[in-house]
Amino acid sequence: MNKALYILGQLSDQDVDWMLAVGHAKQVPPGTVLLREGEEADALYIVLHGTVSVSSRSSDGHAIASLSRGEVLGEISLIDNRMPMATVHALDDVTVFVLSRERISAKLVHDTGFAARFYRALAVFLSDRMRKSSAPHVVAAGVALTDEAGDATSGRSASEENIHLAISRFDRLMNQMGGPNDAVLLSGNDLTIEDVARVAYQSAPVQVTPLARERVERSRRVIDRLAASPAPMYGLTTSLGALKEMRIRSEEIRQFQENILMSHAVGIGPEHTSAVVRAIMLTRLNGMARGGAGVQPKVFELLVDMLNRGVHPTIPSRGSIGMSDLAPLAHMALPLIGKGEVEYRGRRLPSKVAFQEAGLETVTLAAKDGVALCSANSASIGHGALVLRDAMHVLACADIAAALSLIAFQGNTSLFDERIQAVRPHTGQLICAERMRELLAGCGLVRGTCSPRSIQDPLSYRCVTQVHGACHDAMAFVRTMIEIELNSTGDNPVVLPEHGIVVSNGNFHPAGLAMGFDTLGIVLGQLTSLSTSRTIKLMDPELSGLPPQLTRHPGVNCGFGMVQKPLTALNAENRFLASPASLDFIPVANSIEDHATNATMTVNKANAMLDNLRYVLAIELMSAAQAIDLRENAALGPASQAIYETIRGVMPFITDDAVLSTGIEAVHQLLANGDLLAAVNVHRRPGPAV
Numbered sequence: 001m002n003k004a005l006y007i008l009g010q011l012s013d014q015d016v017d018w019m020l021a022v023g024h025a026k027q028v029p030p031g032t033v034l035l036r037e038g039e040e041a042d043a044l045y046i047v048l049h050g051t052v053s054v055s056s057r058s059s060d061g062h063a064i065a066s067l068s069r070g071e072v073l074g075e076i077s078l079i080d081n082r083m084p085m086a087t088v089h090a091l092d093d094v095t096v097f098v099l100s101r102e103r104i105s106a107k108l109v110h111d112t113g114f115a116a117r118f119y120r121a122l123a124v125f126l127s128d129r130m131r132k133s134s135a136p137h138v139v140a141a142g143v144a145l146t147d148e149a150g151d152a153t154s155g156r157s158a159s160e161e162n163i164h165l166a167i168s169r170f171d172r173l174m175n176q177m178g179g180p181n182d183a184v185l186l187s188g189n190d191l192t193i194e195d196v197a198r199v200a201y202q203s204a205p206v207q208v209t210p211l212a213r214e215r216v217e218r219s220r221r222v223i224d225r226l227a228a229s230p231a232p233m234y235g236l237t238t239s240l241g242a243l244k245e246m247r248i249r250s251e252e253i254r255q256f257q258e259n260i261l262m263s264h265a266v267g268i269g270p271e272h273t274s275a276v277v278r279a280i281m282l283t284r285l286n287g288m289a290r291g292g293a294g295v296q297p298k299v300f301e302l303l304v305d306m307l308n309r310g311v312h313p314t315i316p317s318r319g320s321i322g323m324s325d326l327a328p329l330a331h332m333a334l335p336l337i338g339k340g341e342v343e344y345r346g347r348r349l350p351s352k353v354a355f356q357e358a359g360l361e362t363v364t365l366a367a368k369d370g371v372a373l374c375s376a377n378s379a380s381i382g383h384g385a386l387v388l389r390d391a392m393h394v395l396a397c398a399d400i401a402a403a404l405s406l407i408a409f410q411g412n413t414s415l416f417d418e419r420i421q422a423v424r425p426h427t428g429q430l431i432c433a434e435r436m437r438e439l440l441a442g443c444g445l446v447r448g449t450c451s452p453r454s455i456q457d458p459l460s461y462r463c464v465t466q467v468h469g470a471c472h473d474a475m476a477f478v479r480t481m482i483e484i485e486l487n488s489t490g491d492n493p494v495v496l497p498e499h500g501i502v503v504s505n506g507n508f509h510p511a512g513l514a515m516g517f518d519t520l521g522i523v524l525g526q527l528t529s530l531s532t533s534r535t536i537k538l539m540d541p542e543l544s545g546l547p548p549q550l551t552r553h554p555g556v557n558c559g560f561g562m563v564q565k566p567l568t569a570l571n572a573e574n575r576f577l578a579s580p581a582s583l584d585f586i587p588v589a590n591s592i593e594d595h596a597t598n599a600t601m602t603v604n605k606a607n608a609m610l611d612n613l614r615y616v617l618a619i620e621l622m623s624a625a626q627a628i629d630l631r632e633n634a635a636l637g638p639a640s641q642a643i644y645e646t647i648r649g650v651m652p653f654i655t656d657d658a659v660l661s662t663g664i665e666a667v668h669q670l671l672a673n674g675d676l677l678a679a680v681n682v683h684r685r686p687g688p689a690v
Contacts, residue, residue, distance in 0.1 A: 004046050004070040004170055010121035013483075014427050014476045015114055017392075018107070021431075023099040028090050035074055035088040043098045045073040050094030056086040066091065070170065075122060078105065110418050111430045183207045184282075188215065188289035191282075191486045193479065196385040199282045200275040205308050206282065208289060215291030216300050218497040223294040226502055227253065227367035234493050234504045236367050253367050258337055260370030264330035265340070267316030272328075274343055276383050277312045280332060283382035283486060284373070291497055292489030293372035299363050302336055309358045311335065312343040313351070315379070321585060322599030324492065324508040325379035333373035338362040368502075375492055377510045380599035381485045384517060387607045388478055391520060394613055395471055397671050398527050399432060400680055401620045402464045403439035404643050405534045407634050408627035409544055411457040413445045416465060428476070429469030436465060439680070442637025449635055453545055460533035467530055471523045481516040510599045514582035517602035524609040525578035528616050532571040535620040536564060538627050550626045550654075557657045560626060563619050563664070570612045577605045577612075611672075618667035621647050621676075622660075629653045639680055646670060646679040 008016065025048065028034070035041050037056055051068045064086065067073075073088055078101070108115045184195045187209045198204040223236070228250070232238050237248050240260070248256050272280070281303060287293065288300050306313075313335050319327035334340030335351035344354040355362060363369075406413065414420070421433040444450040456462065490510070493502045539560060541548050551559025585596035625647040628634045636644055650670060651663035670676040 004072055006125035007072060007075075007118070007121040008170055010117050010124065011114075012117065012427070012476065013479050014431065014472070015117060017476075018114075018431055019097075019099060021435075022103045023097055026096055026098050028094050028096065030090050030092050030094075032090045032094070033087060034090065034096065035084045035086070037085060037087045038083050040101075041074040041077050041084050042101050044075050044078065044101065044104055045099075046097040047071045047073070048095040048097055051091045052088050052094060053091050054086050054088050074101075077101075078108065079119070079122065106418075110422050110425070111427065112425055113427055185209055186212055186282075186286050186289045188212050188286055188291065189487050191286045191483075193385040193389045193482060193486075196279050196282055196382060196486070197389045199307070200279040200382075200386055203278070203310065206285070206304060208285075208304060212289035212291075213297070215497065216288060216293075216295065216297050219291040219294040219495040220296055222495050222497050222500055222502065223368050224366075225500075233502055236371075236493075236502065240371070254365060257365035257367070257370035261330045261333050261337060261365075261374065262339065264326045264374055265334055267319035267327040267331050269316050269318070272315045272317050272383070274312045276317075276386060277315050277332070277343075278307060279382035279386050280315060280328065280379050281307045281313075281382075283385070284329065284332070284376055284378035286486060287376050287378060287489060287491070288372065290487070290489045292491045292494040293376075294368050294491075294495035294502070295372040296363070296366055296369055299336060299365070299369050299373070302360065302363055305360055306335070306358075309360065310344060311351075311354050311358050311360065314341045314343065314348070317604060318600070320379060320600040321588070322377065322380060322510060322514055322582075322597035322601070323593060323595075324375045324490070325377050325600060326374050328379035328600070329374035329376060332379075333370070336363055336373070337365060371493075372491060375508065376490045377485065377508060377513065377599060380510060380513060380517075380603050381482065383600070383607070384513065384603045385482050385486065387517075387603055387610060388475065388482055388520065390610055391524065391606070392475055393674065393677060394524075394610060394617070394671070395468065395475065395527065396435070396677060397614075397617055398471075398531060399435045399464075399468060400439060400643055400676065401531060401617045401624065402461075402468070402534065403436055404624040404628070404640060404647075405538060405620055406440070406461055406464075407443055407445060407636065407640055408538055408546075408624040408631060409457070409461060409534075410445065410450065410453045410631065410634070411461045412452040412454075413440055413443075415457075415462055416440070421465065424466075426469055426473060428472030428474075429465050431472055432465045432469040439639045439643075440637065441639060443640050444633070444635030446637065447635070450633055458533070458537050458543065460530050460537065464530070467526055471527060474519050474523045478516040478520050481512045485510060485513055509595075510597055511582075514597035514599040514602050517599070517606050518580040518582050520606045521578040521580070521602070521609055524606065524613050525574045528571050528574040528609070528613050531613070531616045531620045532567050535567060535616075535623050538623050539564070544627070546627055546630050550623060550630060551657075552630065552655065559654070559657070560623055560660070563623065563660060566664075567616060567619050570616050574609045574612050574616075577609045581605060614668050614671045615664065617671060618664055622651055622663050622667050625651070626654060642679045643676070646676055 034045055034052065047067060047069055049069060051066050052073070053063045054065045054067060055063050074084065077084055108118065183205045184199050185207050199206060226233060227236055229237070232247065234244060238244055238246060285300070285303055285307070288295055313332045315328045315331045317328070331340060335342050335355065338352050340351050341348055342351050342354045344358060416433045416436045418433070421430050440446050445452065488507070490508045492506070492508045493504045494507065495502050537543050538546065539549055548554045549559030549561035551557040581598045581601040584598060587594040625644055628644060647667060650666035654660070
């Protein structure tokens with residue numbers, strides 16, 4: 001196992017998110033020196049593509065080793081604070097992921113949890129290599145050299161328990177370089193929310209690994225053998241749900257599998273967008289790629305072709321109770337047998353017409369195919385992956401809004417001091433404080449050219465890192481739930497090809513997913529409440545020192561006073577939607593199915609709350625920009641200036657009363673399409689992503 005996988009296997013998803021936020025990918029031509037012996041290293045590097053050569057003075061400049069994808073350079077200097085022991089230069093066109101020494105050193109000092117995980121990863125890696133080496137190897141430039149095969153020798157180590165997570169996290173680093181045309185590989189093991197977003201939003205093509213295809217074929221052989229058996233097997237030779245005791249004759253199997261799709265297609269609108277449909281299709285395919293579904297390979301391949309050719313089934317967003325998304329997935333599968341409708345090239349068409357135009361052919365279902373297509377939670381998982389990804393972006397926008405409001409309010413920036421955060425080192429809080437310091441860098445409040453108006457600000461300003469940080473930690477929990485589910489088999493019954501059996505089970509119960517998205521609802525409610533409070537405080541002259549309702553001519557002008565109404569209405573709506581849905585269920589199927597999660601509902605309501613929050617943050621941002629113009633002496637820094645100018649690019653200063661809803665929509669669009677984040681990211685140091 002290469003060093004990057006050792007390290008990433010020990011880190012947390014939040015650690016990797018931080019790396020992606022502060023690091024960046026860099027392409028270097030052949031001959032470029034990355035590390036020089038005896039000279040201070042300014043960065044830690046992870047090799048993503050290409051090959052580097054390691055040499056030292058003791059070797060008279062001759063290469064000690066060649067290192068490639070997945071190796072880490074320069075980390076030992078972070079441990080002993082000494083100069084690199086060798087020189088590393090690019091042998092060909094090399095792409096590296098770069099983490100500045102300054103940033104990672106500060107992280108190791110102030111985030112003790114990260115430091116413990118990082119140092120443990122290095123200790124595990126280096127001890128493993130030393131024990132397995134047959135002869136002493138040079139530790140050059142912070143790299144324990146591999147054996148002759150170019151990798152660590154075989155044998156189980158502590159980090160191998162996390163190999164799938166490590167590979168997934170390395171792929172996230174790789175995807176930092178990825179464009180919309182780069183294919184997403186389906187292995188069944190390492191799909192991430194970023195992969196789902198690329199396929200859903202950017203129409204990235206999908207490819208299937210040979211191992212995944214082999215699993216699909218092996219599982220199918222088990223089904224073909226057992227379908228002829230006289231033994232009752234749920235969904236193969238018996239009916240479903242309350243009819244589970246009724247046997248299906250061999251000559252009825254094909255019709256039964258088609259009937260499953262038609263009888264289960266009971267979804268209720270509104271319909272999912274094409275992006276969400278693509279996420280659902282991708283998620284179901286990755287579940288099948290694990291081999292537990294037992295679907296015919298030709299059925300699997302047809303679903304891949306539909307996704308890659310942009311043939312999107314119409315899938316209603318309601319109708320599942322979250323114990324396998326039977327209804328939405330049945331709608332997804334109907335076109336495979338020539339039923340239902342699809343969206344193709346911007347048109348809604350009967351599936352047969354679209355298939356003819358796209359060059360596709362329907363399939364004939366056989367044993368278990370119908371069950372395999374719809375017996376999973378792919379609707380809630382796929383949609384949930386997109387909702388969580390968007391929620392992470394909105395949390396970054398909430399940090400941006402809080403920073404601009406703090407400048408407008410002329411509040412205290414000492415709250416974000418590293419020493420204050422270090423005494424309560426929750427990972428999310430530390431990350432949020434670091435973001436806030438970046439966003440406020442160079443402004444008058446930080447440089448001391450203007451002073452805070454009060455010794456102690458209202459809690460909605462004073463506790464930003466505590467609340468936003470807790471939201472960050474909660475989202476990390478939800479991410480864990482989502483990415484485990486993305487790479488799991490939730491089929492019932494499930495095929496165990498290694499044992500040649502099919503087993504009924506309860507893996508279709510997504511309790512963690514539903515609880516995670518109920519938690520995400522509370523997170524979004526907290527962010528909504530805090531933003532609402534900050535905005536209202538800006539309009540209170542006694543607290544802010546600004547003109548009433550943020551207008552220079554109050555009385556004849558009502559200013560921004562009326563925006564408090566939609567603001568508090570949206571806050572009330574999000575408080576209502578934050579109520580848990582995972583506790584509401586009624587027994588069905590003659591009480592055999594006496595428990596449910598409503599997972600799709602938890603995802604749908606989180607999605608609705610997300611857009612409400614965007615509007616709330618839009619109102620806060622436009623109010624903060626107005627307040628900054630009224631303040632007149634509010635000196636901005638590079639990032640805050642970029643925020644202000646981006647807002648002003650779609651909404652000018654309001655001198656006299658005007659229709660504000662147009663401005664609200666325009667600023668909301670900046671949040672929804674990512675323009676605000678993009679404008680701020682230009683001024684981050686040094687990474688390209690919040």
